[in-house]
Amino acid sequence: MVKLFSATHKKNTKQPKAIEVIIDGINHQGHGVARHQGKVCFVEGALPGETWRAKVVEDKKHFIQAQGLKCLTASADRQTPPCKWAETCGGCQLQHMQPQAQITAKQSFVEGLFSKVKLHTLPWQTNLQGDDLHYRNRVRLAAWYEGKQDKLHIGFRQKRSKKLVAVDRCLLAAKPFETILSALRLQLDSLKDKKYVQHVELHQVDPWSIIVLRVAQPCCREDIQRLTQFSEQNNCVVFVQSGTSPALPIDGVARELSYSILGLKMHFELADFIQVNHQMNQQMIEQAISWLDLQPSDKVLDLFCGSGNFSLPISQHCQFVAGIEGSESAVQRAQHNAQTNQLKNCQFSTKNLAEQAELKQINWGEYDKILLDPSRDGAALLCQQAHNWQANSVLYIACDANSLVRDSQFLDDAGYKISKIALVDMFPHTAHVETMALFKRV
Numbered sequence: 001m002v003k004l005f006s007a008t009h010k011k012n013t014k015q016p017k018a019i020e021v022i023i024d025g026i027n028h029q030g031h032g033v034a035r036h037q038g039k040v041c042f043v044e045g046a047l048p049g050e051t052w053r054a055k056v057v058e059d060k061k062h063f064i065q066a067q068g069l070k071c072l073t074a075s076a077d078r079q080t081p082p083c084k085w086a087e088t089c090g091g092c093q094l095q096h097m098q099p100q101a102q103i104t105a106k107q108s109f110v111e112g113l114f115s116k117v118k119l120h121t122l123p124w125q126t127n128l129q130g131d132d133l134h135y136r137n138r139v140r141l142a143a144w145y146e147g148k149q150d151k152l153h154i155g156f157r158q159k160r161s162k163k164l165v166a167v168d169r170c171l172l173a174a175k176p177f178e179t180i181l182s183a184l185r186l187q188l189d190s191l192k193d194k195k196y197v198q199h200v201e202l203h204q205v206d207p208w209s210i211i212v213l214r215v216a217q218p219c220c221r222e223d224i225q226r227l228t229q230f231s232e233q234n235n236c237v238v239f240v241q242s243g244t245s246p247a248l249p250i251d252g253v254a255r256e257l258s259y260s261i262l263g264l265k266m267h268f269e270l271a272d273f274i275q276v277n278h279q280m281n282q283q284m285i286e287q288a289i290s291w292l293d294l295q296p297s298d299k300v301l302d303l304f305c306g307s308g309n310f311s312l313p314i315s316q317h318c319q320f321v322a323g324i325e326g327s328e329s330a331v332q333r334a335q336h337n338a339q340t341n342q343l344k345n346c347q348f349s350t351k352n353l354a355e356q357a358e359l360k361q362i363n364w365g366e367y368d369k370i371l372l373d374p375s376r377d378g379a380a381l382l383c384q385q386a387h388n389w390q391a392n393s394v395l396y397i398a399c400d401a402n403s404l405v406r407d408s409q410f411l412d413d414a415g416y417k418i419s420k421i422a423l424v425d426m427f428p429h430t431a432h433v434e435t436m437a438l439f440k441r442v
């Protein structure tokens, strides 16, 4: 008999390779970046300037993913994370780095991306900074019910996992939530219908601390009573949102939510996009006004204008602002905000700025200055048409540095060169990088 095939089930005893690397930057996830044998190598938790012994977890054609085993020389920028969940919670990536060093590392990261596309003489300006803790006016937590223990937890997604980590404190959340959150955790666990709680949102909206509970089924009467008592004891307002209906306050009292920016009152609804860091938002708007060097005769186009966060303050310094935005409700809010602040030189319209046909409807020749503040995808199609624009200045607010670099190339091709660039430290302790770049037509 011929033996055609003999399977030898050898156990893979190969040990993962240990390497020694010097970290020289961070990537978009806040992981340390090094070079090893011509490949880029990522080590989570490692800081620029440090030497690490690390275990190779993935060895791909162009990069190595390694897990830090031992920090051989630590950076002077390393610090003890202020939050006790920093190691496990996926919300923050850079708490082990001093806040000032985080900004320097983020700037080098942006610089590195631009240098890859040969747009590397960046005219850096002073980066905008504020408080590094308690800066978030909006925080969303997941809620999950553990049937065996009949326990409801609230928390965030863990690092490197889809699992969640229960917390009763978040140092990034606005100060009033410091005490409210731990009381809330106990309160939610005492609800009769606790298993239906899906998400918890915290909103700090002066003068109120608002908690929105997203539930799979409407709350029963006993739970409403418990939550009413909780809101009275903790000086906060509880809203409940069930299914697709809007969030409603359990005390039945309608409230007009607003934030103030440069003397203007900006109304919004809980479901609207608003900038989560008010302190940095104010600085960013002031810088936008200053960089655009607004003149009384200027006509400004504010693209991705949301509910008028930039348009309204800008309109106080120029002849006219046209705001364009994809969300109809945001446009309605912007119109309402212009009206209530008695600003008559703003106009808002709804358009999908990723649609060629809709871009064609814009009279590009009319505007002297353009501001764009897209979401993470950036504004590729829009910037590819920049050769049609008449504006002499374009201010790009970017929440994704890769999109900014890609779109900068389109603007560069159309003759717009970067004349100022700065980071806005909107999200300290996280890997998020917010950048503003001013382009001037040469």
Ligand SMILES: C[S@@+](CC[C@H](N)C(=O)[O-])C[C@H]1O[C@@H](n2cnc3c(N)ncnc32)[C@H](O)[C@@H]1O
Pocket: 273, 274, 275, 304, 305, 306, 307, 308, 309, 310, 324, 325, 326, 327, 330, 351, 352, 353, 354, 355, 373, 374, 375, 399
């Ligand atoms: C980063 S937010 C900025 C909003 C506003 N500038 C502010 O500061 O509050 C991005 C905005 O772009 C809008 N948006 C996203 N995709 C869009 C699209 N394809 N067309 C038009 N607007 C879009 C979103 O609705 C959101 O309001």
